[in-house]
Amino acid sequence: MTSSAIAVSGLRKAYKDKVVLDGIDLDVRAGTIFSLLGPNGAGKTTTVNVLTTLAKADGGTVRIAGHDAATQPKAVRAAIGVTGQFAAVDELLTGRENLQLMVDLSPVPAKAGKRVVNELLERFDLVESAQKPVSTYSGGMRRKLDLAMTLVGDPRIIFLDEPTTGLDPRSRRTMWSIIRDLVADGVTIFLTTQYLEEADQLADRIAVLDQGRLVAQGTPDELKRQIPGTHVRLRFTTVAELDAAARVLNGSTRDDEALALRVPSDGGTASLRALLDRLDEYAISADGFSVQTPDLDDVFLALTGSRTQEVSAK
Ligand SMILES: Nc1ncnc2c1ncn2[C@@H]1O[C@H](COP(=O)(O)OP(=O)(O)OP(=O)(O)O)[C@@H](O)[C@H]1O
Ligand SMILES: [Mg+2]
Numbered sequence: 673m674t675s676s677a678i679a680v681s682g683l684r685k686a687y688k689d690k691v692v693l694d695g696i697d698l699d700v701r702a703g704t705i706f707s708l709l710g711p712n713g714a715g716k717t718t719t720v721n722v723l724t725t726l727a728k729a730d731g732g733t734v735r736i737a738g739h740d741a742a743t744q745p746k747a748v749r750a751a752i753g754v755t756g757q758f759a760a761v762d763e764l765l766t767g768r769e770n771l772q773l774m775v776d777l778s779p780v781p782a783k784a785g786k787r788v789v790n791e792l793l794e795r796f797d798l799v800e801s802a803q804k805p806v807s808t809y810s811g812g813m814r815r816k817l818d819l820a821m822t823l824v825g826d827p828r829i830i831f832l833d834e835p836t837t838g839l840d841p842r843s844r845r846t847m848w849s850i851i852r853d854l855v856a857d858g859v860t861i862f863l864t865t866q867y868l869e870e871a872d873q874l875a876d877r878i879a880v881l882d883q884g885r886l887v888a889q890g891t892p893d894e895l896k897r898q899i900p901g902t903h904v905r906l907r908f909t910t911v912a913e914l915d916a917a918a919r920v921l922n923g924s925t926r927d928d929e930a931l932a933l934r935v936p937s938d939g940g941t942a943s944l945r946a947l948l949d950r951l952d953e954y955a956i957s958a959d960g961f962s963v964q965t966p967d968l969d970d971v972f973l974a975l976t977g978s979r980t981q982e983v984s985a986k
Pocket of ligand 2: 716717718757
């Protein structure tokens with residue numbers, strides 16, 4: 673077996689004549705976090721549905737933990753846990769009853785089941801509200817319970833469809849640390865999100881989905897590097913210094929109002945040293961400098977929602 677937890681090739685899916693996934697290839701190594709990033713309607717949930725055997729592909733192959741999703745759906749289901757985009761908890765049951773229901777539906781033996789329920793309630797900080805009906809839970813508590821339910825049976829590959837949408841910053845961070853703990857245990861996480869910061873924080877690899885196609889794939893740093901615009905910004909105290917620096921630094925552009933100079937650079941230590949050496953050589957002192965790298969927001973905006981550009985580029 674390879675170390676791919678998820679291997680997808682040429683995946684296609686249409687609803688009637690609407691093509692939703694138009695040839696997706698991806699590979700997720702075991703024990704890593706993969707984030708599928710994309711705007712509303714990009715096809716994230718559809719991808720999760722096909723990968724978790726909830727929907728059938730129209731073309732391509734999907735292998736999960738080495739099993740083919742089309743021909744061995746049972747084996748796939750036994751290897752995975754899924755937390756859907758909309759909490760799948762039962763409002764009328766208590767938190768504990770919801771978890772117990774999952775245990776009853778799983779192969780976990782009844783005796784061990786009780787322990788599993790208690791451990792999960794504790795781990796997700798839900799002990800106090802365990803006896804209350806879920807209808808009285810906040811959105812964040814529901815999300816946590818939903819994820820706890822996914823963990824019954826200890827799945828090694830977990831799909832999380834927008835696990836933190838609608839959570840406040842604190843609950844989001846709690847969710848992130850739970851996700852990191854799972855990966856530290858060797859679990860593979862496939863996570864969809866609309867939050868670039870989330871992908872940046874968590875993911876080993878990111879794929880950006882737009883209108884059913886992957887428009888970029890790589891580590892967060894690789895994606896950031898795809899967007900040109902990394903530069904060094906130097907600030908000066910006098911116009912004379914700005915003038916002098918602009919003369920000796922090739923390719924720089926000036927911002928007279930801010931007494932600043934924008935110098936293209938890869939941001940690496942070697943080029944920074946060369947830049948500062950050059951200023952030294954001409955006895956020019958800068959008031960301050962900063963390296964400006966594009967963040968994932970820039971990447972996302974540059975890569976998605978550009979159908980017209982794509983068409984006209986052909
Ligand atoms: N069962 C279905 N029948 C018909 N069209 C569908 C169905 N499910 C999804 N679609 C369409 O497929 C496209 C992708 O939907 P999907 O739910 O995968 O997007 P998403 O990336 O998860 O979006 P969001 O961020 O809003 O959750 C949308 O245009 C949607 O209308
Ligand atoms: Mg969705």
